[in-house]
Structure formats: C-alpha cells, structure tokens
Amino acid sequence: MSAKQEPVRILAPHSFRDVLSRRALLQIGAGSVGLTALLAACGSDSKSSSGSTAETAGSTATSGSTASSTGGSAAAGSILGDYSTVVNKSSGTLAMYTWGDYNDPSIVGDLADNELGITMKVDYYASNEDLITKLSTANGNSGFDVVVPTGPYIPQMIAKGLLQKFDKSKLANIVNVDTPYLGQDWDPTNEYSVCKDWGSTGWMWDTTKIKGDIASWKDFITAATGEASGNVSVLDTAVNLLGMYCWANGLDWNTEDSAELDAAEKFLVDEFAANIKAFDSYPSTKIAEGAYTLSMAWNGDARQAFSRIADAGGNPDDWKWALGSPDTELWMDNYCIPAGAPNPDAAHAWINWLLTPQISVKDLQYHGYNSGMKNMPALIAELAPDLTLGDMIFFSDEQVKSMHTQKITSAQDRIADIYNKVKAKAGG
Amino acid sequence: MIWYVLFFIVPIAFIVVYSFGAKDSSQRIPVDLSSPSFHNYGEAFSKTFFTTFTATIKIAVVATVLTVVIGFPVAYFLAFKVQEKWRAVLLALIIVPSFTSFLIRTLAWRIPLAPNGTLSTWLQDWGVISGPISVLETRTAVQIAIVYNYLGFMILPLFVALDRIEGVLREASKDLGAGRIATFMRVTLPLGGPGIAAGVLLTFIPMCGDYVTATVLGGAKGNMIGALIDSQFKGAQNWPLGSAIAVLMIGAVLAVLAVGALVVFGTQAVLRRRRRVDIGLVGVSS
Numbered sequence: 001m002s003a004k005q006e007p008v009r010i011l012a013p014h015s016f017r018d019v020l021s022r023r024a025l026l027q028i029g030a031g032s033v034g035l036t037a038l039l040a041a042c043g044s045d046s047k048s049s050s051g052s053t054a055e056t057a058g059s060t061a062t063s064g065s066t067a068s069s070t071g072g073s074a075a076a077g078s079i080l081g082d083y084s085t086v087v088n089k090s091s092g093t094l095a096m097y098t099w100g101d102y103n104d105p106s107i108v109g110d111l112a113d114n115e116l117g118i119t120m121k122v123d124y125y126a127s128n129e130d131l132i133t134k135l136s137t138a139n140g141n142s143g144f145d146v147v148v149p150t151g152p153y154i155p156q157m158i159a160k161g162l163l164q165k166f167d168k169s170k171l172a173n174i175v176n177v178d179t180p181y182l183g184q185d186w187d188p189t190n191e192y193s194v195c196k197d198w199g200s201t202g203w204m205w206d207t208t209k210i211k212g213d214i215a216s217w218k219d220f221i222t223a224a225t226g227e228a229s230g231n232v233s234v235l236d237t238a239v240n241l242l243g244m245y246c247w248a249n250g251l252d253w254n255t256e257d258s259a260e261l262d263a264a265e266k267f268l269v270d271e272f273a274a275n276i277k278a279f280d281s282y283p284s285t286k287i288a289e290g291a292y293t294l295s296m297a298w299n300g301d302a303r304q305a306f307s308r309i310a311d312a313g314g315n316p317d318d319w320k321w322a323l324g325s326p327d328t329e330l331w332m333d334n335y336c337i338p339a340g341a342p343n344p345d346a347a348h349a350w351i352n353w354l355l356t357p358q359i360s361v362k363d364l365q366y367h368g369y370n371s372g373m374k375n376m377p378a379l380i381a382e383l384a385p386d387l388t389l390g391d392m393i394f395f396s397d398e399q400v401k402s403m404h405t406q407k408i409t410s411a412q413d414r415i416a417d418i419y420n421k422v423k424a425k426a427g428g
Numbered sequence: 429m430i431w432y433v434l435f436f437i438v439p440i441a442f443i444v445v446y447s448f449g450a451k452d453s454s455q456r457i458p459v460d461l462s463s464p465s466f467h468n469y470g471e472a473f474s475k476t477f478f479t480t481f482t483a484t485i486k487i488a489v490v491a492t493v494l495t496v497v498i499g500f501p502v503a504y505f506l507a508f509k510v511q512e513k514w515r516a517v518l519l520a521l522i523i524v525p526s527f528t529s530f531l532i533r534t535l536a537w538r539i540p541l542a543p544n545g546t547l548s549t550w551l552q553d554w555g556v557i558s559g560p561i562s563v564l565e566t567r568t569a570v571q572i573a574i575v576y577n578y579l580g581f582m583i584l585p586l587f588v589a590l591d592r593i594e595g596v597l598r599e600a601s602k603d604l605g606a607g608r609i610a611t612f613m614r615v616t617l618p619l620g621g622p623g624i625a626a627g628v629l630l631t632f633i634p635m636c637g638d639y640v641t642a643t644v645l646g647g648a649k650g651n652m653i654g655a656l657i658d659s660q661f662k663g664a665q666n667w668p669l670g671s672a673i674a675v676l677m678i679g680a681v682l683a684v685l686a687v688g689a690l691v692v693f694g695t696q697a698v699l700r701r702r703r704r705v706d707i708g709l710v711g712v713s714s
Contacts, residue, residue, distance in 0.1 A: 290543035
C-alpha cells in the first residue's frame with residue numbers, strides 16, 4: 001500500500017525498514033500506525049535514548065500515518081529538550097581545511113557569521129594524505145583552525161604533533177553524539193577529535209548505458225572493464241581502489257600479505273587501470289555533466305548526484321545507486337583542531353555549534369552523511385521530515401555489519417605505491 | 429642575487445638532495461637521507477612513470493608548435509596589416525583574457541566540452557555529430573586548453589619582434605625585386621626569429637610543468653608530469669621519488685631546449701653563410 005510505503009521512505013531511513021515492519025506487527029498490529037511512534041520504537045535500539053522514546057511514542061501514537069511531521073512537531077519540546085544546545089559566541093576568521101562540498105553553504109557562510117560572529121574560510125583536499133602533507137610541511141603554520149581527517153589517520157597525526165587537544169569546557173554539546181560514535185580506537189577519550197559524520201562506499205551507474213544490475217564489487221569490475229570501460233571514475237584514494245579488488249575477491253582490505261598485494265597490483269595496474277577515465281573523489285558534478293557512466297562514490301556525494309543530474313536537465317531515474325557488496329567500507333570523519341591554529345576559540349565555538357541537533361541535521365540534509373547524533377530517527381522525523389533519499393544516508397544493521405573500517409598498517413606505503421602505478425598506467 | 433640564491437637555487441638544491449633519499453613517512457619531512465642512492469631515478473625511468481613523462485613532452489611540443497602556427501599569423505596581422513588606431517584595441521583583446529584566473533579559464537572549458545552540455549546537445553540536434561562530445565577527461569581536452577591558455581604568451585613576444593621590424597626594410601626588399609613570399613622568408617621571418625624563440629621559451633617551459641590544465645580537464649588519461657609529481661608529494665608522501673621525477677623533468681626540458689637552440693642556431697648559421705656568399709658575389713660582379 002502506497003500510503004504505508006511513503007511515510008517509511010520519508011521519515012525513516014530504509015535501514016529501519018525491517019525493524020519497522022516487524023515491530024509494527026508485534027506492538028501495534030497492522031492498521032493505524034503512528035509513524036513517529038514506530039520511529040521512536042526503533043530509536044530505542046540506540047543506547048542513549050530510552051527516556052525520550054516513551055514520551056515520543058506516547059505523544060504521537062494518535063497521529064495518522066501520513067501526518068507524521070505534525071506528530072513530530074507536537075513532540076518537539078520533548079525531543080529537542082534531550083539535547084544540549086549551548087552556543088558560544090566567538091569572533092574573527094575561522095579557516096577550515098576539509099573534504100569537498102562537505103558542509104551546507106550557509107553553515108560555512110552567513111549562518112556562522114550571524115549566529116557565532118565567525119567569518120568562515122574554507123579550503124578543500126581530496127585525500128587524508130593531502131591533509132597530512134599540508135599540515136606537516138607547514139610545521140604548525142598552516143593557518144587552519146579546523147581539519148577533518150578520517151579516523152585511522154588520527155593516531156599518526158597526533159604522533160607527529162599535528163593536532164592540539166580540545167578544551168572540553170568549550171564543547172558542551174559533545175554529549176549529543178551517540179555513544180557508538182564516541183571513544184573510537186583512534187582517540188578513545190575524544191581528546192583530539194569528535195565525529196563529524198560517517199558513511200560508506202558504493203557506486204552509481206547510468207542504466208541507459210549499462211544493461212544489467214551491478215550488485216557487487218565483482219559486477220562493478222565486470223562493468224568497469226566491459227560496458228563502462230573508458231567511462232569509469234574511481235575515488236581518488238589508494239585504499240578505495242584496493243578495497244574494490246579485495247572485496248571482489250573475498251579478501252580483507254586491511255591485508256598486509258605481500259602475495260595478496262602483489263596480486264592486487266598485477267590486476268589493478270595491468271588489467272584495471274586502462275579502463276579508468278578519472279580519479280575523482282566527488283564525481284557527482286561530473287556525473288551531471290555526463291562525463292561518466294559508472295562511478296565509485298561515497299554515499300553522500302552519490303546522493304547529491306541525483307539532485308545535480310536533475311538540476312542539469314538530466315533524468316535522475318536513469319541512474320542507480322548501490323552500496324558496496326558483499327563487503328564495503330565504513331569511514332568516520334572527525335573534526336580536529338590542528339596544532340598552531342590561529343583561532344582555536346572560534347574553532348571550538350564552531351565545532352560545538354555543529355553538534356547542536358538543529359545545525360547537525362541541517363548540515364546532514366545537505367551533505368547526506370549520518371552525523372551520529374543520538375536518537376537520530378526521531379530527530380530526523382522532527383527536524384527534517386521531508387528528507388529525500390534517506391536510504392542513502394542511513395543503513396540497516398545488516399549493511400553496517402558488512403562494512404569495515406580501514407586500518408593503517410605496515411602496508412600503507414606499498415598501497416600508495418600500487419596506487420601511483422595505477423595512476424601512471426591509466427594515463428599511458 | 430641573494431634573492432636568486434634564496435628562492436631559486438636553495439629550493440632546487442633541496443629537491444636534488446631529496447631525490448637521492450628514501451621514503452620515511454614517520455618523519456615530518458618524510459625523507460631518509462642516511463643511505464643516498466640512485467634508486468628513485470631507476471624507478472622514475474620505469475615504464476609506468478616514463479609513459480607520463482613522454483606524454484607530457486609530447487603535449488608540450490605539439491602545443492608549442494600549434495601556438496606558433498596560430499600565433500604567428502595573428503602577430504603578423506597585428507604588426508603589419510592593422511591600422512594604428514585598432515592595434516591597441518586588438519592587443520587589449522588578446523591580453524584581457526589573461527586578467528582572468530588561469531584556473532577559471534581552464535574550468536570554463538568544461539562547459540562547452542561537457543557531453544550533456546548545451547553545445548553538445550545543439551551539435552547533435554543539428555546533426556553535426558552523432559553522439560555526445562566525448563573530449564573531457566582525455567588528452568585532447570588538455571591539448572586544446574593548453575594551446576588556448578598559452579597562446580597569449582606566444583602572440584605578445586612575436587608581435588613585439590615583428591613590430592620592431594622597420595617598414596623600410598620590407599620596402600627595400602620589395603624594391604630589390606623580392607616578392608611577398610621572398611620578403612617574408614628572407615626579411616620578416618629571420619628578423620622575427622628572436623620573437624619566436626622568446627615565445628617558445630615562454631610557452632614550452634610552463635607547459636611542461638603545467639598542473640592545472642591536466643588536473644582540471646585531463647582525468648586519468650590526460651595525466652601530465654606536474655600532476656604525477658604532485659601525487660608523489662601529497663598522495664603517496666614519496667618525496668624522494670617526486671623529487672627524482674622533478675629533477676628529470678628539469679633535465680628533459682633543458683635538453684629539449686638545447687636541441688631546439690642547436691637547430692635554430694645551426695640553420696641560422698647556414699643561412700647567414702649562404703647570404704654572405706650571395707652578397708659577396710653581388711659585390712664582385714658590380
């Protein structure tokens with residue numbers, strides 16, 4: 001029934017679909033189902049939200065299945081009341097070095113100016129290595145106040161003295177982050193870093209150019225070396241290309257086995273490289289230009305691609321997205337303050353502001369990655385009931401189980417070497 | 429002089445020193461100089477990297493030739509054929525585009541070249557081409573844009589050289605019975621030679637090191653050496669290999685220029701000798 005399907009798409013990420021239907025039957029029975037109630041019920045899966053769950057469920061159980069946004073706003077006070085919303089004013093310029101197109105333009109623009117008194121200046125990099133090189137060569141004089149490294153790279157950045165410790169008194173809103181996203185291996189006490197958001201890797205393809213489904217990394221390789229050859233873009237990072245090979249062959253992408261790496265090199269350089277059109281970490285814009293027919297992409301960028309295709313006059317329905325399978329990546333990017341930052345006060349104020357639920361969700365709607373706020377489903381229902389393509393942002397437990405975090409191993413240099421050979425070969 | 433040492437010699441010296449080191453990513457400057465070797469040069473010469481190398485030189489040579497072929501008629505026209513009052517306007521038209529950022533001008537090429545772009549759609553509607561334009565992310569795109577980006581640097585020195593040629597010389601040539609072609613070949617072109625040389629220097633060297641054009645338009649196929657060096661330094665944090673490639677590139681550019689200079693001076697010397705003989709004969713006979 002379409003009425004039932006629609007609220008699920010709008011309100012709840014697809015990741016909760018299984019849970020939803022099961023619980024719907026168990027708890028309330030088919031029929032008059034308060035959508036937000038369902039969401040809240042799922043929300044109780046996350047550890048820190050049991051208190052608000054009951055309230056939300058109570059207050060919205062009577063709302064009709066399609067009127068979920070009304071139901072949400074009725075419960076507004078109770079949900080948002082659970083979050084810390086401290087906003088510290090600051091001043092001056094804040095220079096951020098981050099991944100491309102990674103924040104809502106107003107959050108790094110007017111809004112930061114109006115609400116915090118900070119003028120933002122943003123510069124972009126395409127890989128963690130770029131960031132580390134920039135910071136290490138500048139020796140504390142890079143001039144950046146906020147950087148956004150991926151988790152596994154943080155220990156070496158700390159070891160090289162590239163980051164400074166947070167002043168936790170200025171980050172009151174850190175309590176809003178859901179516990180699974182705090183205290184990661186790379187920084188167990190969040191001394192240096194706090195989750196910006198996390199996501200995964202998959203691909204999107206033009207169904208008018210490529211017949212058949214691309215359901216796994218194996219299919220991806222088949223299509224890339226076949227129908228899509230010469231029109232393929234891959235992420236401009238060494239590990240993602242290795243990941244593609246490893247997951248297609250049932251290997252661990254953190255492998256240090258030299259025989260496996262040799263085999264990976266042989267395949268990637270000799271067989272795969274020639275098919276690559278571009279190494280592109282943010283293919284969404286060029287997908288809209290029509291430059292690629294198959295692109296490896298991070299979920300948020302792929303989600304943006306659909307609206308960009310429409311903006312460019314194309315038909316987004318021609319394109320499909322799939323999450324990497326049978327295994328894929330789980331990455332988490334983190335806000336950090338580099339050593340020698342000229343304006344750490346503004347950096348703290350801005351990061352803390354990003355950890356308020358309203359700003360976090362506003363940002364999430366733009367970049368399309370899970371920002372890790374606690375009780376996320378209820379928060380989305382409340383603040384962004386018309387969020388589109390939520391299934392590209394929130395993943396099911398089953399999907400999350402298939403995701404693996406990168407480890408920095410002794411093979412790091414070897415992987416970089418392989419990648420550079422692939423790059424050189426792709427041009428030849 | 430101090431300026432020269434500080435900002436040119438010293439950095440290049442560092443690059444040369446680094447090129448003999450080994451990679452050590454645990455350090456801030458990831459170079460280990462404890463056991464210097466030629467290892468990086470060996471790797472830089474390996475087939476994988478060498479293809480990018482030759483591709484870069486090829487792009488730069490073709491582009492330089494094209495800028496001469498396109499630029500010379502323009503400069504000639506400006507210097508000899510255009511009325512005085514229009515000359516300043518036309519020169520301004522050539523210079524003004526370079527007031528825009530190099531990057532923006534390069535990025536702008538993405539619009540007409542985009543497969544789903546307006547131009548592509550029109551051309552298909554009119555039946556000029558059968559499929560969408562598929563030039564972006566190829567070497568052709570880099571080649572087109574690089575000629576466009578550096579054309580101004582060729583036209584200006586050419587114009588200056590041609591403009592300096594006194595009109596009386598060309599008139600004298602005609603008085604002495606030379607036709608248009610002979611005048612061009614034996615008066616205008618030799619006197620414009622220094623302009624061509626300056627133009628070649630001003631375009632060929634930066635083209636070899638060009639990083640923006642290849643990165644913005646080249647994709648994987650149009651990769652040039654600048655982007656490769658960049659990815660060695662930044663991506664792979666392999667400064668020694670990046671340095672070795674850079675040193676080789678400097679060497680290669682100098683070598684190409686040396687060969688070019690030899691050819692030019694050689695032909696000039698030959699021509700001059702022949703001419704002298706001619707004049708001598710004229711002197712004797714009269």
